[in-house]
Amino acid sequence: MREFDEQGITAAVLARMDQCGDARFRQVMTSLITHLHDFVREVKLTDAEWMGAIQFLTGVGKTCTDKRQEFILLSDTLGVSILVITLNHPASGGTTDSTVQGPYYWEGAPELPNGANLAIGVKGEPAFYSGRVLSSDGTPIAGALLDIWSGDGEGTYDLQMEGDVGMKARGRIRTDAEGRYAFRSIKPEYYPVPTDGPVGIMLRRMGRHPMRPGHIHMMVSAPGHQAITTHLFAAGSEYIDSDAVFGVKESLVTPYAKHPPGAAPDGTRMETAYYTVNYDFRLRRA
Amino acid sequence: MREFDEQGITAAVLARMDQCGDARFRQVMTSLITHLHDFVREVKLTDAEWMGAIQFLTGVGKTCTDKRQEFILLSDTLGVSILVITLNHPASGGTTDSTVQGPYYWEGAPELPNGANLAIGVKGEPAFYSGRVLSSDGTPIAGALLDIWSGDGEGTYDLQMEGDVGMKARGRIRTDAEGRYAFRSIKPEYYPVPTDGPVGIMLRRMGRHPMRPGHIHMMVSAPGHQAITTHLFAAGSEYIDSDAVFGVKESLVTPYAKHPPGAAPDGTRMETAYYTVNYDFRLRRA
Numbered sequence: 001m002r003e004f005d006e007q008g009i010t011a012a013v014l015a016r017m018d019q020c021g022d023a024r025f026r027q028v029m030t031s032l033i034t035h036l037h038d039f040v041r042e043v044k045l046t047d048a049e050w051m052g053a054i055q056f057l058t059g060v061g062k063t064c065t066d067k068r069q070e071f072i073l074l075s076d077t078l079g080v081s082i083l084v085i086t087l088n089h090p091a092s093g094g095t096t097d098s099t100v101q102g103p104y105y106w107e108g109a110p111e112l113p114n115g116a117n118l119a120i121g122v123k124g125e126p127a128f129y130s131g132r133v134l135s136s137d138g139t140p141i142a143g144a145l146l147d148i149w150s151g152d153g154e155g156t157y158d159l160q161m162e163g164d165v166g167m168k169a170r171g172r173i174r175t176d177a178e179g180r181y182a183f184r185s186i187k188p189e190y191y192p193v194p195t196d197g198p199v200g201i202m203l204r205r206m207g208r209h210p211m212r213p214g215h216i217h218m219m220v221s222a223p224g225h226q227a228i229t230t231h232l233f234a235a236g237s238e239y240i241d242s243d244a245v246f247g248v249k250e251s252l253v254t255p256y257a258k259h260p261p262g263a264a265p266d267g268t269r270m271e272t273a274y275y276t277v278n279y280d281f282r283l284r285r286a
Numbered sequence: 287m288r289e290f291d292e293q294g295i296t297a298a299v300l301a302r303m304d305q306c307g308d309a310r311f312r313q314v315m316t317s318l319i320t321h322l323h324d325f326v327r328e329v330k331l332t333d334a335e336w337m338g339a340i341q342f343l344t345g346v347g348k349t350c351t352d353k354r355q356e357f358i359l360l361s362d363t364l365g366v367s368i369l370v371i372t373l374n375h376p377a378s379g380g381t382t383d384s385t386v387q388g389p390y391y392w393e394g395a396p397e398l399p400n401g402a403n404l405a406i407g408v409k410g411e412p413a414f415y416s417g418r419v420l421s422s423d424g425t426p427i428a429g430a431l432l433d434i435w436s437g438d439g440e441g442t443y444d445l446q447m448e449g450d451v452g453m454k455a456r457g458r459i460r461t462d463a464e465g466r467y468a469f470r471s472i473k474p475e476y477y478p479v480p481t482d483g484p485v486g487i488m489l490r491r492m493g494r495h496p497m498r499p500g501h502i503h504m505m506v507s508a509p510g511h512q513a514i515t516t517h518l519f520a521a522g523s524e525y526i527d528s529d530a531v532f533g534v535k536e537s538l539v540t541p542y543a544k545h546p547p548g549a550a551p552d553g554t555r556m557e558t559a560y561y562t563v564n565y566d567f568r569l570r571r572a
Contacts, residue, residue, distance in 0.1 A: 002526065002527050002529075002534040002535075002536060002539075003534060003535050003536050004365075004368070004372070004532060005372065006369060006372045006373050009365045009368060009369050009372065009532060010365070010369075012365065012532060013364060013365035013532065016492065016493075016494045016528075017492050017493060017494070018493070019493030019494070020491070020492050020493035020494075021493060022491060025491050025492070026492075027329060028329045028331070028335065029492060031325050031328045031329045032325055032329075033364055033365070035321040035322070035324055035325040035328075036321070036364065036366060037365065037366070037369055038321055039317050039318055039321040040366060040369050040370060040373070041369070041373065042317045042321075043313060043314045043317045043318075044373050044374075045314070045370050045373070046370075046374060047370060047371075047374050049314065050361070050366075050367070050370045054355070054357045054358055054361065057343070057346070057347065057357050058347055058350045058355070058357050059347075060343070060347060061343065061344055061345075061346060061347005061348055061350065061357075062347055062348075062350070064344045064347065064348070069340070069344070071340045071343050071344050071347075072340055075336070075340065078299060078319055078322065079290075079295050079296070079298065079299035079319070079323065080322060080323070080326060080336075081336070082290070082295060083292060083295050083296075083323055083326050083327070084326060084331050084332075084333060084336045085333075086290070086291065086292045086295065087292050087326070087327065087330050087331070088330075088332060088333050205306070205308060205311050206302065206303050206306050206311070206312075206315060207302075207303060207304070207305030207306035207307060208302045208303070208305070208306075240288065241288050242302075243288075246290060246295060246298060246299065248288040248289060249288075249289050250288060250289050253288075
């Protein structure tokens, strides 16, 4: 068979995988090709739209650098990332929900002493975070690792700052013998995902705002447990009901308790108001 | 609504287009997002597969240069390009079929006199092409433009050759007052699509060969008519029944008549065997 009509082409492409030795890959590609062709037929994609899609995807690829991942942003803003996470990390047994990693993770943040300030010299209102890392049965986990990152108090990440500023508002903290962690950072603010690339153009054409509510990221891991990638969201933050990447989970929305100037939890004398956040993470046994 | 389960996320993403002022864009994105989410749910895409997809697509973008379009190659090898063409350019009324453009079109080939040799110094067996460009009712079209390109007789395109060789086996030819065109080039050979990039990796994992049967490309255009982008395929070429990009149409498969050394159609004294090809293109009125 050489020539295929608009229906037959799908079976023809699938038949070319007859020699595929990887059953899972074949299953994934079969579903992908079928849906891709169904989409093209359903909307009767025009030549110009097809070329627009080629140029868009090429632009997304070209926008990716070692400091920016526009394809993750595309996946995030189309709800694909959170769907993958929700499918693979269903909340159960009281373990902490996962959410999107986002495009700003930077491997290799410094390991700092429990209680350290991750945000020295970073703009924003100070916030003191504390809590425990627990196993799903409630047992505290000693030596669990929190790999923490966020933007500054204006929602700007170090990777987005002018010049090569190095790591800001990032650090790794280990729990103590009682499973306790503590660190100081800032109260995160809402901010726009990057809108100066192809995904920004897409969002504008969709009539969508690009905002994410204030949140701080962490990966939490411990031997013998499933690691999680998650956020804490600041309760009451603007855009908490319309996160541009659909990442909000009720269980991750956390009050930031405001305190007047005075002695902070770590004994620091604060000249300005500050916040405290208390949150326990629960990990599933591996 | 803040939090979405694995079904509800799709409606949530679609609802974000409430303010979209472009009805067609909204229709296309609605179908795309729905199929993309259905695909992810259907195969229960894992975290690692999602990250593999992000890396693959980023790699496809990074592989694109001003001389190589890996996203078009991806679309071609997944049968998407030919599907879009088949939907938008149904053969009817005896007009010439369209097929894929492929990734090697290079705008601005020199306009050469009718009868010119496009392949001076290009490897391959000589072939003399001739025929007419006709309107769908059979009226010859004077001044129709053929923008022609192919690889050499080993299937290598100028864009793939070592160094900056400039244009090879490319040229634009106009029909004469009787709608006739003629040019000399080579008999095209089968060749592999580029396999040193992400699409090559994908084809190997799918268990597919990367070969295209021998073909020569042309865009044919004329005032008052719909332009077509098409190929002529060499009848009997290897891989004609399993083109890696699904581009073969029976109506475009053309005999290459072989002749012993002697006087060619343009009067040239040929020292080697040569081929002749005769094909009439028919364009739909715009």
